[in-house]
Amino acid sequence: MDKPLKTPPPYPIASVDHALRAATVLQMEGGATVSQIAERLGVARSTAHRILAMLVYRDFAVQDDDRLYRAGPVLELAAHSQSxxxxxxxxxxxxxxxxxxxxxxxxxxxxxxxxxxxxxxxxxxxxxxxxxxxxxxxxxxxxxxxxxxxxxxxxxxxxxxxxxxxxxxxxxxxxxxxxxxxxxxxxxxxxxxxxxxxxxxxxxxxxxxxxxxxxxxxxxxxxxxxxxxxxxxxxxxxxxxxxxxxxxxxxxxxxxxx
The missing domain is CATH 3.30.450.40 (GAF domain)
Known part of the structure; x- marks a missing residue:
């Protein structure tokens, strides 16, 4: 039988997984609020805020004047919200x-x-x-x-x-x-x-x-x-x-x- 293509790491790091999933949401969907990210990840709003703050710091995300988070420069292939x-x-x-x-x-x-x-x-x-x-x-x-x-x-x-x-x-x-x-x-x-x-x-x-x-x-x-x-x-x-x-x-x- 073929080896499975996706094998979870033996020691998964939840915080890294959450950050990567949040970045994926921003890239594929164009933007999200703190509350929406918290709901998607199943975490507290405060945790989602810390994740997004780190993504902003590393240029994976930016925050608009309306407090909506969007894909940052690193994710330059981010999908437009109407893609x-x-x-x-x-x-x-x-x-x-x-x-x-x-x-x-x-x-x-x-x-x-x-x-x-x-x-x-x-x-x-x-x-x-x-x-x-x-x-x-x-x-x-x-x-x-x-x-x-x-x-x-x-x-x-x-x-x-x-x-x-x-x-x-x-x-x-x-x-x-x-x-x-x-x-x-x-x-x-x-x-x-x-x-x-x-x-x-x-x-x-x-x-x-x-x-x-x-x-x-x-x-x-x-x-x-x-x-x-x-x-x-x-x-x-x-x-x-x-x-x-x-x-x-x-x-x-x-x-x-x-």
């Missing part, structure tokens, strides 16, 4: 929470950039044994549920460009077998959904569907993730139906600018 990623996340979050209420499994929204995917929203379920938030994490596209969905939307020529052999000259082992990948993506296009059994992380199974724009282009992948021991193939149709209904609701709100 596609920000609008996707805003439109999707209420629906992700409803999926969690319905299925009681962690739900994610993921976008692709080149040969990688990034989780832009993640809502954890309440079960003791659960898949934790992947928000802000980056994985190889061909190893993730959403990545496969989004790669399946590409033409053969576009896929060749994404996996141009020259890009992998120094890391050839990271380049997937394009013949096998094309065969898999063809099947995924026919199915309209993906079942990812421990492909990205050991012990994790995910099911996903695409979120599309008005012209039918896949913008993101919507997925539900669970411990593999809890996945039941007999529930697949109901999982896909719930995800498809949610994807259509996200698309509607995105089109209406909500």
């Amino acid at each position: 596609l990623v920000s609008r996707l996340r805003t439109a999707a979050l209420p629906h992700l929470r409803r999926v969690v209420d319905l299925l009681d499994e962690t739900t994610n929204l993921t976008v692709r950039t080149g040969d990688t995917t990034r989780f832009i929203a993640s809502v954890e379920c309440r079960q003791a044994l659960r898949v934790g938030s992947r928000e802000g994490m980056v994985f190889p596209a061909h190893r993730t549920t959403a990545g496969l969905l989004l790669l399946a939307d590409l033409s053969d020529e576009e896929l060749e460009e994404v996996y141009d052999i020259e890009h992998y000259r120094d890391r050839p082992a990271d380049r997937p077998d394009l013949g096998r990948l094309r065969t898999e993506l063809k099947r995924l296009r026919s199915n309209g959904f993906v079942v990812n059994k421990e492909r990205s992380e050991r012990g994790l199974t995910a099911v996903g569907v695409p979120v599309r724009d008005r012209d039918g282009t896949a913008l993101a992948g919507l997925s539900v993730s669970m411990p593999s021991v809890r996945y039941d193939a007999r529930r697949l149709q109901s999982l896909v139906r719930a995800l498809n209904n949610t994807a259509r609701a996200v698309e509607k709100d995105l089109a209406e600018g909500r």
Whole structure:
């Protein structure tokens, strides 16, 4: 079995994790208040204030006159508040929470950039044994549920460009077998959904569907993730139906600018 792509450090430092997650929020969403950061991190307002003050000191954040914190010079690739990623996340979050209420499994929204995917929203379920938030994490596209969905939307020529052999000259082992990948993506296009059994992380199974724009282009992948021991193939149709209904609701709100 493949080694998991994301292994938590043996001695995690909560304060560092909080600071990195706060920086991710500012980069992806354009800005946040102290109270919003405190709520997202699950910490006291005073703790969130200290985290943001350190980010400002190190130029990872700046504070506006209206006391809103935004990405600083170090995060110069920060998303504008009206960027596609920000609008996707805003439109999707209420629906992700409803999926969690319905299925009681962690739900994610993921976008692709080149040969990688990034989780832009993640809502954890309440079960003791659960898949934790992947928000802000980056994985190889061909190893993730959403990545496969989004790669399946590409033409053969576009896929060749994404996996141009020259890009992998120094890391050839990271380049997937394009013949096998094309065969898999063809099947995924026919199915309209993906079942990812421990492909990205050991012990994790995910099911996903695409979120599309008005012209039918896949913008993101919507997925539900669970411990593999809890996945039941007999529930697949109901999982896909719930995800498809949610994807259509996200698309509607995105089109209406909500």
